[in-house]
Amino acid sequence: MESLGTLGAAIGAGLAVIGAAFGIGKIGGSAMEAIGRQPEAADKIRTNMIIVAALIEGVALFAVVVCFLAL
Amino acid sequence: MMKGFIKIAWLFALLIPAVTLHAEESTEAEPDIKQIVLGHLGDSYEWHIATTGHGEWSIPLPVIVHSPASGWHLFSSARLREGSEYEGLRIAAEGEYAGKIVERQEDGTDLRPLDLSLTKTAAALLLNSAVVLCLVLVAARWYRRHKATDRAPKGFVGLFEMLVSGILDSVIKPCVGPNYRKFAPYLLTAFFFIFVNNLMGLIPFFPGGANVTGNIAVTFLLALATFLAVNLFGTKHYWKDILWPDVPVWLKAFPLMPLIEFVGIFTKPFALMIRLFANMMAGHAVILSLTCVIFATAGMGAAINGSMGAVSVLFSIFMYCLELLVAFLQAYVFTMLSAVFIGLAQENPEKHAPEQAGNTANK
Amino acid sequence: MGLLQPESGLLFWMTLAFGVVFIVLARYGFPVIVKAIESRKEYIDTSLDAAREAERKCATLEARSREIIEQAEVRREEILRETEAERKQLLAEAHQKAESEGARLLEKARQQAANERQAILDDAKREIAALAVSITERMLREELQDRQAQHDLASRLMDELDSKNRKSWTSD
Numbered sequence: 001m002e003s004l005g006t007l008g009a010a011i012g013a014g015l016a017v018i019g020a021a022f023g024i025g026k027i028g029g030s031a032m033e034a035i036g037r038q039p040e041a042a043d044k045i046r047t048n049m050i051i052v053a054a055l056i057e058g059v060a061l062f063a064v065v066v067c068f069l070a071l
Numbered sequence: 072m073m074k075g076f077i078k079i080a081w082l083f084a085l086l087i088p089a090v091t092l093h094a095e096e097s098t099e100a101e102p103d104i105k106q107i108v109l110g111h112l113g114d115s116y117e118w119h120i121a122t123t124g125h126g127e128w129s130i131p132l133p134v135i136v137h138s139p140a141s142g143w144h145l146f147s148s149a150r151l152r153e154g155s156e157y158e159g160l161r162i163a164a165e166g167e168y169a170g171k172i173v174e175r176q177e178d179g180t181d182l183r184p185l186d187l188s189l190t191k192t193a194a195a196l197l198l199n200s201a202v203v204l205c206l207v208l209v210a211a212r213w214y215r216r217h218k219a220t221d222r223a224p225k226g227f228v229g230l231f232e233m234l235v236s237g238i239l240d241s242v243i244k245p246c247v248g249p250n251y252r253k254f255a256p257y258l259l260t261a262f263f264f265i266f267v268n269n270l271m272g273l274i275p276f277f278p279g280g281a282n283v284t285g286n287i288a289v290t291f292l293l294a295l296a297t298f299l300a301v302n303l304f305g306t307k308h309y310w311k312d313i314l315w316p317d318v319p320v321w322l323k324a325f326p327l328m329p330l331i332e333f334v335g336i337f338t339k340p341f342a343l344m345i346r347l348f349a350n351m352m353a354g355h356a357v358i359l360s361l362t363c364v365i366f367a368t369a370g371m372g373a374a375i376n377g378s379m380g381a382v383s384v385l386f387s388i389f390m391y392c393l394e395l396l397v398a399f400l401q402a403y404v405f406t407m408l409s410a411v412f413i414g415l416a417q418e419n420p421e422k423h424a425p426e427q428a429g430n431t432a433n434k
Numbered sequence: 435m436g437l438l439q440p441e442s443g444l445l446f447w448m449t450l451a452f453g454v455v456f457i458v459l460a461r462y463g464f465p466v467i468v469k470a471i472e473s474r475k476e477y478i479d480t481s482l483d484a485a486r487e488a489e490r491k492c493a494t495l496e497a498r499s500r501e502i503i504e505q506a507e508v509r510r511e512e513i514l515r516e517t518e519a520e521r522k523q524l525l526a527e528a529h530q531k532a533e534s535e536g537a538r539l540l541e542k543a544r545q546q547a548a549n550e551r552q553a554i555l556d557d558a559k560r561e562i563a564a565l566a567v568s569i570t571e572r573m574l575r576e577e578l579q580d581r582q583a584q585h586d587l588a589s590r591l592m593d594e595l596d597s598k599n600r601k602s603w604t605s606d
């Protein structure tokens with residue numbers, strides 16, 4: 001039972017990371033595209049990109065913390 | 072717990088070529104890597120520096136304990152070494168409070184007293200705070216002694232000014248809005264506090280090496296400070312947006328939206344806390360695990376151990392570079408998100424700021 | 435999980451450390467620095483503005499001086515051209531004057547020559563008249579014997595006169 005919980009925690013952490021990776025990858029891609037289109041707005045885009053990426057990362061970290069608790 | 076620290080000491084001792092001959096001894100017992108890593112990530116009552124052939128080098132730190140039964144205790148943690156007991160207090164070897172000071176009750180059970188000991192993390196925290204104070208006050212003294220019409224500063228103060236004006240211009244001014252001057256000291260303090268602590272944590276030997284920002288208590292208080300800065304100085308409009316937002320009444324009558332918004336007040340700083348904690352802790356854990364690869368493979372023969380050692384060193388160097396970036400980035404992100412949250416709470420309806428990050432901030 | 439539980443001791447020390455750092459820096463550290471940085475930024479901005487203004491003024495001054503130089507050059511060209519024209523005119527005038535003077539002199543000489551010829555002609559007429567008178571006189575005086583002798587004499591006299599007259603005419 002104990003090892004099953006560990007397995008679940010590990011799988012959960014992996015899933016959370018996959019989700020966050022998808023999200024952050026999308027943000028990064030869109031931000032690069034936007035910067036490519038409007039290089040003069042690069043500063044604003046970068047700031048917003050970091051903010052949104054940080055928010056997604058926050059959600060993923062919640063998931064990882066829950067996995068930690070299950071460990 | 073102590074065993075873990077001895078193992079960590081082996082790790083650090085390996086950095087000094089003269090001590091490598093002790094490596095064969097550590098192959099006698101398979102090192103418990105999980106114990107080593109968790110031991111570093113956690114806290115301890117003395118600051119371990121190194122273990123050499125002549126014994127352990129560690130700085131004993133003061134133990135300050137208040138127990139309801141026996142009152143205040145103040146003594147050096149050297150008295151608690153090797154599991155010895157002093158004034159009825161000892162470091163629990165196992166159980167619920169493993170690694171913490173406990174007091175044996177009359178009925179034989181252990182009780183955890185109020186523990187205000189200056190632990191390794193606390194000592195490193197004070198040291199790093201002193202470093203931050205020195206850095207900023209030295210720079211401030213330069214500015215006090217020079218006029219605006221003087222030449223721009225060089226060297227350390229120039230670097231400091233670059234950081235300050237970068238944070239001020241790219242984070243604080245655009246995110247907080249018109250009355251950024253009120254919040255600039257807090258945000259800059261938070262940035263430099265986190266940044267210095269992160270960097271000091273990356274130094275592998277004595278004055279650094281403590282996992283300060285990877286400790287939940289530290290990040291909890293930083294997040295609490297942001298929470299207070301956001302909510303104590305929030306405008307009327309901010310509170311109205313939370314308690315009675317501009318949405319259809321049926322969403323408000325059954326208080327779903329206000330509830331979500333109200334929870335959002337706490338989740339934002341909670342995310343700040345977890346983010347900094349998890350990032351720094353994970354960084355320390357990864358670097359330590361990579362270093363431990365050398366010791367885990369020590370019993371597998373010279374060829375495997377040597378090649379894995381080389382791989383481990385290369386990966387450690389890479390991780391160190393990444394952690395340098397993360398050390399800056401996490402300080403930056405913490406400052407930026409704090410600034411955004413403060414800026415959202417400073418919003419006034421008449422001068423509606425174009426900042427739309429608020430929609431995404433309420434996750 | 436022990437790592438996720440904040441320690442009371444660390445909370446206390448962190449409150450103390452961060453509180454002291456924040457109060458000290460918010461009092462003596464960052465306001466000074468932020469103010470200094472901003473005032474220097476302002477100073478740099480105003481200096482830049484002033485420099486730009488000075489540059490603009492410099493540019494206008496330069497343009498003005500260039501304009502003046504151009505005007506002077508134009509003027510010089512004009513003067514040169516005028517002088518040239520004047521010179522040419524003077525030369526032409528002198529030429530014309532010389533030509534007209536020459537013509538006048540020639541005319542005068544011609545006039546004089548005509549006058550002289552007239553005078554010579556008048557002289558010759560007078561002389562011929564006098565000769566005719568003297569011939570007639572001699573013929574009358576000699577008492578002309580015959581008609582033939584008279585005729586001879588007259589033609590001889592006429593010849594003499596003629597050759598004499600012609601000589602004086604052709605010499606003219």
